[in-house]
Amino acid sequence: MTILDGKKVSNDIKNEITAEVDKMKARGEKVPHLAAIIVGNDGASLTYVGSKVKACERVGFESTLVKMPDTTSELELLKKIKELNEDDNIDGFIVQLPLPPQIDTQKVLLTVDPSKDVDGFHPENFGKMALDMSTFIPATPFGILELLQRYDVDTKGKHTVVIGRSHIVGRPMSILMSRKGWPGNSTVTLTHSNTKNIAQITTQADIIISALGVPNFLKAEMVKDDAVIIDVGITRVEDANHPKGYVITGDVDFENVSKKASFITPVPGGVGPMTIAMLLKNTLLAREQRRA
Ligand SMILES: NC(=O)C1=CN([C@@H]2O[C@H](COP(=O)(O)OP(=O)(O)OC[C@H]3O[C@@H](n4cnc5c(N)ncnc54)[C@H](OP(=O)(O)O)[C@@H]3O)[C@@H](O)[C@H]2O)C=CC1
Numbered sequence: 406m407t408i409l410d411g412k413k414v415s416n417d418i419k420n421e422i423t424a425e426v427d428k429m430k431a432r433g434e435k436v437p438h439l440a441a442i443i444v445g446n447d448g449a450s451l452t453y454v455g456s457k458v459k460a461c462e463r464v465g466f467e468s469t470l471v472k473m474p475d476t477t478s479e480l481e482l483l484k485k486i487k488e489l490n491e492d493d494n495i496d497g498f499i500v501q502l503p504l505p506p507q508i509d510t511q512k513v514l515l516t517v518d519p520s521k522d523v524d525g526f527h528p529e530n531f532g533k534m535a536l537d538m539s540t541f542i543p544a545t546p547f548g549i550l551e552l553l554q555r556y557d558v559d560t561k562g563k564h565t566v567v568i569g570r571s572h573i574v575g576r577p578m579s580i581l582m583s584r585k586g587w588p589g590n591s592t593v594t595l596t597h598s599n600t601k602n603i604a605q606i607t608t609q610a611d612i613i614i615s616a617l618g619v620p621n622f623l624k625a626e627m628v629k630d631d632a633v634i635i636d637v638g639i640t641r642v643e644d645a646n647h648p649k650g651y652v653i654t655g656d657v658d659f660e661n662v663s664k665k666a667s668f669i670t671p672v673p674g675g676v677g678p679m680t681i682a683m684l685l686k687n688t689l690l691a692r693e694q695r696r697a
């Protein structure tokens with residue numbers, strides 16, 4: 406069994422990005438600048454956005470964090486997005502999801518300039534991804550592809566089962582794993598909360614990508630021997646014994662599933678850090694495209 410070490414690989418990627426930034430500096434060019442808008446005070450969201458800012462510092466990017474109260478109106482948020490669209494200093498930005506209920510997420514995603522949409526959530530970019538055209542690939546699926554590639558995991562002709570059909574993880578992942586090329590060329594089954602007999606499907610999978618957000622959902626009985634297991638889930642589970650008062654838990658019963666798996670991602674230290682590294686990568690691409 407091999408652990409797909411997202412922490413290590415994300416560090417390698419950050420070093421590669423740092424080297425590119427150093428070259429930009431040596432040429433006297435502007436370095437990439439990532440901005441993030443966060444609406445509200447959700448603890449997990451704040452932690453996550455904070456780690457993006459730290460990651461920017463680490464690779465030599467500039468970063469801007471825009472914090473807006475959870476009472477922000479849709480109009481105010483759209484106005485802020487248009488400001489960032491027009492700000493020549495900003496190469497790429499993201500709007501942290503989920504948004505408070507008074508704001509229409511679809512409207513927000515449509516307002517982001519596709520050339521600055523480093524999350525890859527704008528329909529123009531999502532459509533390009535689905536059509537194999539060059540574009541920003543959403544950071545989490547992009548990170549999973551990169552992990553599979555760097556560990557030389559064979560995906561061709563394999564049966565990949567994706568659990569969860571969200572627009573940011575499950576749906577794009579299912580598209581990417583079925584596309585021509587590598588990593589890809591899989592036969593994909595996309596499952597969700599209406600799927601019947603899910604265990605019957607997962608036990609036939611060569612590769613399982615679990616993105617539902619239910620701690621310890623995927624049990625050893627649901628997995629065949631030598632399967633490749635990608636655990637996207639991140640849930641804070643209360644734990645009084647832990648200094649922070651919670652532990653980060655994935656969707657996979659790691660202790661038991663890892664005994665059967667050929668490759669498996671841990672949580673924390675798997676897909677999460679890869680997501681951040683690929684967001685930086687997309688921002689670097691955004692800068693390069695704006696320069697060109
Ligand atoms: N590591 C990382 O970088 C990232 C981690 N995450 C984490 O991944 C998890 C999923 O996030 P996200 O994709 O945004 O999730 P959503 O909550 O948007 O979607 C969850 C999906 O899982 C499906 N689902 C829920 N319960 C079941 C069930 N019992 N059986 C089968 N399918 C089920 C839902 O089905 P239906 O569509 O029918 O409702 C839905 O499609 C979360 O824990 C999140 O925190 C998210 C993004 C990045």
Ligand SMILES: Nc1nc(=O)c2c([nH]1)NC[C@@H]1CN(c3ccc(C(=O)N[C@@H](CCC(=O)O)C(=O)O)cc3)C=[N+]21
Nearest residue numbers: 452453499500501502503524639673674675677678680
């Ligand atoms: N516009 C937008 N884009 C996103 O990409 C996006 C989003 N909104 N909203 C929320 C989800 C969630 N997500 C995570 C990324 C990294 C970790 C991560 O680094 N996790 C660490 C642990 C972090 C911790 O300790 O809390 C790990 O797995 O090792 C977690 C979660 C991106 N998302």
